[in-house]
Amino acid sequence: MSLNSIHTHTLTLLLPLLLPLLLTLTVKPTVSDRSYSSPTSSLTEWKSARATFYAASDPRDTVAGACGYGDLVKRGFGMATVGLSSALFERGQICGGCFELKCVDDLKWCHQGTSIIVTATNFCPPNYGLESQSGGHCNPPNKHFLLPIDAFEKIAFWKASNMNVQYRRIKCIREGGIRFVIDGSGYFISVLISNVAGAGDVVAVKIKGSRTGWLPMGRNWGQVWHVSADLKNQPLSFEVTTSDGVTITSYSVAPKTWEYGQSFVGKQFLS
Numbered sequence: 001m002s003l004n005s006i007h008t009h010t011l012t013l014l015l016p017l018l019l020p021l022l023l024t025l026t027v028k029p030t031v032s033d034r035s036y037s038s039p040t041s042s043l044t045e046w047k048s049a050r051a052t053f054y055a056a057s058d059p060r061d062t063v064a065g066a067c068g069y070g071d072l073v074k075r076g077f078g079m080a081t082v083g084l085s086s087a088l089f090e091r092g093q094i095c096g097g098c099f100e101l102k103c104v105d106d107l108k109w110c111h112q113g114t115s116i117i118v119t120a121t122n123f124c125p126p127n128y129g130l131e132s133q134s135g136g137h138c139n140p141p142n143k144h145f146l147l148p149i150d151a152f153e154k155i156a157f158w159k160a161s162n163m164n165v166q167y168r169r170i171k172c173i174r175e176g177g178i179r180f181v182i183d184g185s186g187y188f189i190s191v192l193i194s195n196v197a198g199a200g201d202v203v204a205v206k207i208k209g210s211r212t213g214w215l216p217m218g219r220n221w222g223q224v225w226h227v228s229a230d231l232k233n234q235p236l237s238f239e240v241t242t243s244d245g246v247t248i249t250s251y252s253v254a255p256k257t258w259e260y261g262q263s264f265v266g267k268q269f270l271s
Contacts, residue, residue: 042100043169043199043244049088049143051101051165053152066123067095067222068192075194076175083122083146085138094120095222096194097201097243098172101145101165102155109160116154117170118147119200137162172200177265180238180253184260190226191217191238198269199242209234210256233257238266 066089069075082101084094097120103110124146130136138144145165149158156163174197181192193202202225205217209231217225236254241247250266258264 041171043171046166046168049145049165049167050137050162051145051147051152052137052162053147053149053158055149065121066092067121068224069121069194072121077119077121079148079150080118081121081148082118083124084120085124085142085144086126086140087143089123092219092222093203094201096120096196097199098170099167100170101167103163104166105164106160109157109163111155114155116151118151119172171271172197173271174268177268178240178250179263179265181263182254182258182260187228187230188226189229189231190220190224193223193225193240196242196269197271198246199244201243202240203243204241206239208237214239242269
């Protein structure tokens, strides 16, 4: 038997074994791909709401916000973000949660078959000087999403302005671990928690030094948490619980030489 015949015979025998493996290979999506891609799992059923957009006219529009994240690009959110009306904002507890949105009921303006995934990073305040249906889009009891125009145009033409949408909570996909930014002064310690996968919205936090037990932290605002304790010159550990009841513990995230203004990375929830 010739060498070519041996190779051909070998490939014929191996192909049935290799084909299933080849079919399961997928290309890993980039962060920007995932910002607007379909989720793998949802936390709630589809519900109805409305959505409008704002056009960022100044780079400072991506900074600050009612959740305490500061620079949204630096925190890894980019423009895949959303401000929520009172009916959805839950006084800031929802900050960090992820939503999938799709435009519905308008064949003229909707991009059919598309959806976006955005993170709650801000509050859309009510405007009681206007009726709920005449400009007061975020007035109670409206469920309303205020999107950057970049995100809005993924699901509808900008001329649509105020659109019917459907939304659902979905699990967040994040790169890397949970981020802890430590701030404060003296015995007052403030920690901004971001880049949280899974449910995304943090509902309880505990902190521990090497010379203390676990200390519950209070929500200052959004996802900024605080405690009054002497934790200097001690490595810091964090226990974080999200709205689905899942808790993850990151031991010795910050070394004993930590300083105010520094950021550290801990473990991550499954998404």
